[in-house]
Amino acid sequence: MLLGVSVVVFVAMHLLPGDVATLLLGDRATAASLARLRHQLGLDQPVFVQYWRFLAGALSGDFGTSLRDNRPALGEVLEAFPTTVELTVSALALAVAIGLPLGVFAAFREGTWLDTAITTPTLFGVSMPVFWLGLMALLLFSEKLGWMPTGGLMPIGAHMPDRTGFSIIDAFLTGNASLIWQAIRHLLLPAATLATIPLALITRITRGEVLASMHLDHVRTARAKGLPEGRVRRAHILRNALIPIVTVIGLQLGLLLSGAFLTETIFSLPGLGRLMVDAILARDYPVVQTGAIFIAGLFVLVNFAVDISYGLLDPRVRRKGTR
């Protein structure tokens, strides 16, 4: 799969119309300087050779250098990576922590006004353009109310040692309470913005799955044999509803990474999304290529982890795996 991903990225970057050398040097470049640059970048080689060199380099950790500042492309990607992880993980945590109980609560009160009060906003949530929501949140909470910072990871001028790249972890490492508070404050609004759509989806799916498993035969049997309602709900309804819910939570990663690109732009966070968009606009293709493979590879690995987690939740999957 990872090989397939690298082929798609490579093909997109090298075979689609648009000559990188012309893009870099502009329309007025001379034929000689174009040829020199093509030779420098290895673009005058056959495609298979180019791909092989690219793959061999990638396997030894060499993804080329950024065309903007001549630094290793992988270094730039790794530098931006913690910010994106911090943003997506906190958004997912928010979405799960709120969405899961809300969905369960709505399902157990199906048809009541509470159910409607929870499900109607989720419908709005899934139709929300995240970049607009972010702007509106900034306008309201930062500009009008002044509760939140307008962007970035830390206040301008704040000095924090960069040890792990994760602003919250770095802040905790300093032990300075005001820095920790600043780090959390700066992440709160972007994370809440990014969490909106996953939150809406997780609430809806949880409600649907819990409702579906409430009407299964074994639940009726459990009630008939006189199990207390709390145990029926925990052991028979929720346990059963959990597998599709975990799938949906796992699937949110793609959505979150996509949303992170836009959220980072709005809140000026120096993450992977911002790096990729800047690199595309500056035609810095080694960075685009490295970032794309890095993100897609990560995505494949996380999906794989989600697959494995089914075995922990569903004995049927586990048995099939060991057979």
Add this chain to the structure above:
Amino acid sequence: MSGSVLLAPPPVGRATLLARPAAKVGLGIVLLFLLVCAAAPLLAPYDPYAQDLMHALAGPSALHPLGTDQYGRDVLSRVLYGARYALFAVIVGDGLALVLGSTLGLLAGYIGGAVDAVIMRLVDILLAFPYLLLALILVAALGPSLLHSLIAIGIVYTPQYARLIRGQVLTVRQSDFVRATRALGASTSRVLLRHVTPNSLSPVVVMATLQAGSVIIETAGLSFLGLGAQPPSPDWGALLADGQNYFLTAWWIATFPGLAIFCVVLGFNLFGDALRRAFDPRAQ
């Protein structure tokens, strides 16, 4: 399983489709959106490109109900004309995904074997990318423009149609009435065109409607990042990007295009949901 496929699907009447108020709201929004697209020149009070620097960054007023932007262009007129860009995105982006995905899905499902394996592997690889990342890579390769962003979006949404159609074809192919038709001596092309395709169509219509909303959001997102429609075109995403630079002083420039995206996407989602319920008896 095959017994249930043998039964003709229940007819989709207006009553089932519009039974819920949400469905009526959804259809209403979609129709209004189409009306605005068609009648934008009649509805817009100003030329969307006409600059009036004397009235730049003016707030909402009787003269300019949604205010003006940094060049004094009327925001209402630009938002109304922007609807046409959104419709164009749905037709080209969603349409491209539908045509590409359906063709691949039909081929994979009906021919099977090596063709199926190759197509589905490609689909799996495309699905291994977060969707906006794939769109970004393709736009990076093609160069930023509205058409390129739509081609990218079309390719990004292709795998979902391909998977759906392939699954449908595999089910319909095995159903009793298709086997009966084949036993009666119908040719492959007749089976594909007269029986398999129409019976695979309803979930595709549902998906196309539900995806229309996503396509509008994605295209606007790419334009917002500066990779789709370029200024001065009144694409909603481009308007938002424009407004972002002024939103602390002139909130109306970014607020109204975003509201327009939200309403239209909500409309498509509500209507798509109603279609899904009407076509799929299990969802009711």
